[in-house]
Amino acid sequence: MSGSEHGAGRSAPGPAAGGGGAGGPAAPPRPPADILVVDDDRTNTLLLADLLSVAGHTARVANSGAQALALAAEQTPDLVLLDIMMPGMDGYQVCRKLRAEAATRLVPVVMVTALRETDDRIAGIDAGADDFISKPFNRHELLARVHSLLRIRRLHGELERALAGQKRLSQMKDQLTHLIIHDLRNPLSGIMGNLDLLSLKKDNLTEKQARFIEEGRRSSKELLKLIAALLDVTKMEEGKLELKREATDLTALAREAVAAFAGVVERDRKTLVVAAPAEPVTALVDRNLILRVIENLLTNALKYTTAGGKIVARVEGPAAPGGAARCGVEDDGEGIPVEVQNRLFTWFGQVEARAERARAGAGLGLSFCKLAAEAHGGRIWVESAAGTGSKFIFELPTNAV
Numbered sequence: 001m002s003g004s005e006h007g008a009g010r011s012a013p014g015p016a017a018g019g020g021g022a023g024g025p026a027a028p029p030r031p032p033a034d035i036l037v038v039d040d041d042r043t044n045t046l047l048l049a050d051l052l053s054v055a056g057h058t059a060r061v062a063n064s065g066a067q068a069l070a071l072a073a074e075q076t077p078d079l080v081l082l083d084i085m086m087p088g089m090d091g092y093q094v095c096r097k098l099r100a101e102a103a104t105r106l107v108p109v110v111m112v113t114a115l116r117e118t119d120d121r122i123a124g125i126d127a128g129a130d131d132f133i134s135k136p137f138n139r140h141e142l143l144a145r146v147h148s149l150l151r152i153r154r155l156h157g158e159l160e161r162a163l164a165g166q167k168r169l170s171q172m173k174d175q176l177t178h179l180i181i182h183d184l185r186n187p188l189s190g191i192m193g194n195l196d197l198l199s200l201k202k203d204n205l206t207e208k209q210a211r212f213i214e215e216g217r218r219s220s221k222e223l224l225k226l227i228a229a230l231l232d233v234t235k236m237e238e239g240k241l242e243l244k245r246e247a248t249d250l251t252a253l254a255r256e257a258v259a260a261f262a263g264v265v266e267r268d269r270k271t272l273v274v275a276a277p278a279e280p281v282t283a284l285v286d287r288n289l290i291l292r293v294i295e296n297l298l299t300n301a302l303k304y305t306t307a308g309g310k311i312v313a314r315v316e317g318p319a320a321p322g323g324a325a326r327c328g329v330e331d332d333g334e335g336i337p338v339e340v341q342n343r344l345f346t347w348f349g350q351v352e353a354r355a356e357r358a359r360a361g362a363g364l365g366l367s368f369c370k371l372a373a374e375a376h377g378g379r380i381w382v383e384s385a386a387g388t389g390s391k392f393i394f395e396l397p398t399n400a401v
């Protein structure tokens with residue numbers, strides 16, 4: 001096949017390694033690259049290899065697709081100059097195979113081709129080529145394209161390394177945080193144990209002292225719950241929480257959750273009812289986890305409704321057999337502005353500027369609910385608007401094994 005328009009050879013003046021354009025400021029030195037030259041035409045491979053070595057690179061030569069793949073597997077090249085029309089395996093096939101291998105997936109491929117048709121170039125792009133150069137090639141253009149792709153690949157490599165470093169750091173940070181959260185339980189157990197002991201000595205305490213101790217015990221329990229939630233959320237995010245699935249009647253579960261709030265409901269003169277079909281709604285779920293999801297949603301509904309508020313825990317069977325069952329908690333409280341709704345399901349996501357500080361929580365409850373629903377192959381969402389009450393609904397597949 002035809003070679004260079006300008007001819008090539010060691011004698012020809014060409015841009016050498018580190019060389020820049022004539023007259024311009026000196027370009028930074030260019031690192032030598034290992035370039036795989038693939039062409040069934042031996043004259044052509046020699047020509048290209050010569051041109052590349054004058055420019056300071058190492059050229060390895062393959063005269064067939066199979067040989068090219070073998071050389072690429074032996075040592076990943078920095079770039080491949082690939083002829084399209086070759087007997088046996090053509091350039092498109094070679095390119096596809098390079099793209100399919102992890103080691104050569106990102107290696108820049110320049111197709112050197114006598115074909116000028118747009119369709120051929122489209123086929124090349126489809127096969128994963130990064131650039132084309134037409135035969136007979138202009139060697140300055142060829143080197144410029146080669147150097148531009150090598151630069152992009154180098155920058156890509158730098159980005160990859162930086163990202164890997166960031167990932168490692170972030171993992172270490174996560175592990176450390178996890179460890180600290182985990183270890184918080186030990187001193188906390190000590191505090192709780194001592195408070196429990198003190199509370200047993202009520203007779204020796206003034207009423208005020210006893211109240212302080214009770215307050216301390218209540219706060220410690222809250223803190224313990226928070227630590228457990230943080231540990232669960234991290235475990236679920238890492239996919240390490242194993243679900244203990246069992247056939248569970250979601251209506252019975254909703255009733256169990258509701259019953260636990262009877263005292264608060266009565267104290268605050270609210271209404272809390274379960275609305276469910278007469279027949280059981282059964283799903284294979286981690287009972288304890290889903291119970292905690294419903295409890296979280298009920299806690300929120302009770303927190304964000306005023307005295308006299310109405311709350312419904314609704315359970316619905318699948319619309320079609322084997323479909324998803326739905327559980328929802330609906331309230332007639334203050335509602336949630338649409339623009340902040342997505343944020344609520346992220347760690348510490350809360351509606352800002354909620355007036356009553358006393359009602360503030362950690363902002364973890366809904367993240368927990370989302371991860372728990374998703375761990376079951378389900379999803380959770382909210383339907384609400386400011387001032388109209390809120391509906392938190394989650395869907396669980398009933399046929400999951």
Ligand SMILES: Nc1ncnc2c1ncn2[C@@H]1O[C@H](COP(=O)(O)OP(=O)(O)OP(=O)(O)O)[C@@H](O)[C@H]1O
Pocket residue numbers: 296300301304331333334335336344349350351352354360361362363364365366367390
């Ligand atoms: N039923 C609801 N009505 C109005 N706003 C709600 C309701 N449920 C949740 N929100 C808003 O969503 C935020 C996030 O809820 P989430 O349960 O994740 O955290 P939290 O209740 O603040 O704290 P935690 O549950 O960790 O104790 C809440 O702070 C509140 O702003």
Ligand SMILES: [Mg+2]
Pocket residue numbers: 296299300361363364365366
């Ligand atoms: Mg909450």
